Amino acid sequence: MAPQYKLTYFDVPGMAETCRYLFSYGGIEFEDVRIKQENWPQVKDKMPFGTVPTLEHNGKVVDQSLAIARYLAKKVKLVGDNEWENLEIDATVDTINDIRQKIIAVFLEKDDAKKKALIEAVKKDTFGFYLPRLEAEVQKNKGYLVLGRLTWADFYFTTLSRVFDVVSGEDVLASYPNLKGVREKVNALPSIKKWNEIRPKTSH
Amino acid sequence: MAPQYKLTYFDVPGMAETCRYLFSYGGIEFEDVRIKQENWPQVKDKMPFGTVPTLEHNGKVVDQSLAIARYLAKKVKLVGDNEWENLEIDATVDTINDIRQKIIAVFLEKDDAKKKALIEAVKKDTFGFYLPRLEAEVQKNKGYLVLGRLTWADFYFTTLSRVFDVVSGEDVLASYPNLKGVREKVNALPSIKKWNEIRPKTSH
Known part of the structure; x- marks a missing residue:
């Protein structure tokens, strides 16, 4: 079929x-x-x-x-057990998506010098703001982004964090062992x- | 209480x-x-x-x-009757939200001349692209944005379309009677x- x-x-x-x-x-x-x-x-x-x-x-x-x-x-079945839990997952997904929204400009910029400046701004203002906060969430949530267990928020973070590396040319999660752990756990399923x-x- | x-x-x-x-x-x-x-x-x-x-x-x-x-x-209870219907609502909401993402730049721009140029671009490329397509959806959906009945997508469109008018200084829905009808129906509840x-x- x-x-x-x-x-x-x-x-x-x-x-x-x-x-x-x-x-x-x-x-x-x-x-x-x-x-x-x-x-x-x-x-x-x-x-x-x-x-x-x-x-x-x-x-x-x-x-x-x-x-x-x-x-x-x-x-x-990578969702919550009730609607409040789904809200917590959705909020986490939308926060991760806010990071994506802020890095789109890098892909659209054609001018090399401007692109380089944008990448530096993304590293400082976007990754530098969101990643320590998400790292703390994973620490509170038993190695996952939300609810203390595997959800589709972890899947979204895992696939999007590849794009962080592509944008910056660096291993962006290197200084965030908990976030790196999320990606490793998902990719090891x-x-x-x-x-x-x-x-x-x-x-x- | x-x-x-x-x-x-x-x-x-x-x-x-x-x-x-x-x-x-x-x-x-x-x-x-x-x-x-x-x-x-x-x-x-x-x-x-x-x-x-x-x-x-x-x-x-x-x-x-x-x-x-x-x-x-x-x-x-302004959601779908099943998960496919919820997907259709969510997709509509995210499309409306794409419009919002594209108008944020107008609010952030401080330079008057640049702001004016951005507003013109929003009117032509954003409103001009999305609104005729959403208008056609409402025509297909018995006067609502999706599922042929009232959902929270209609609520989101209604409240966000106020912002369209604020951004452009115009009655943006004037040439979209079906979309205007959505807003009027919601506000008449x-x-x-x-x-x-x-x-x-x-x-x-």
Whole structure:
């Protein structure tokens, strides 16, 4: 039988990788469609709001990576036991996403000198603000970001922290052993380990 | 009995207003704490990640406006009937939030000429891209943004679209009768009408 889910994104981890991790963790088959950069202009016009990833299921298509990840996290039981716990997870995910919002500018900047200045600002003001605070959360939460156990917030942090390294050209978590521990624990899950072995090799 | 919920934000609608609407809609009492701008530096240090709104309940504090709104929306039953429907709502909310992300720069820009240029770009590239697409969604969805009925996505759009008018100095929804209809329907709900009569008067 063909997979019931089709996930469409570019041929990079980026904003689709949390969803790919969640599919892998739950053992849910999915069609991993990867758009070639040269085909993007044509594909873009067909997307609901011109963005990917999109998820197709039962003939319906939705976009927005974090909305899709939240849906998949419920399926694979990486969510809270009640709605307050889900609120705590969602708040953590949105805080991690605030970091992402602040580093987008680096990718968009074409001028080398300006890009370098932006990277320095990200390291100081963004990583320097958020990471010590998240590190303290992991310390309070038994080695996880929230609720003292594995949730999809840990998956999102794990996949996004790769992007931190790409942006800065450094091992950003080197001075944050607890946050590094989150990434190591997630990537050591047998299902995720396997996914990282079989996934298409890309630049990061 | 004192209210069980304390919502803390600045003395403006902004990113707290969807939550205030949801409390009002559900008839849930809440303490509506409004920080004075001059006290913000001291208060900021006490917030989990230096941001508001925050919600306090049973001695716990969480931040992130959309996470809080999603939690309240479940309480007052403005969510989906199943998890796919919740995904559709969440995706719509995140699309509306993409508009907000793109207009933040206008508020941050201090230089008048640059601010004017940014406003023109927002009108053309942001409103001009998203609003016709959202207008078409409302047309397909019986006068609502998603699922063909009232959800918290309509509440978020209603409160945020005020900010569109503030940013642009125009009645941004004038050429989008369906979107304008969403706002009018939400604001005509007896509980919301009452809230808008009794809420503290602010600049917008």
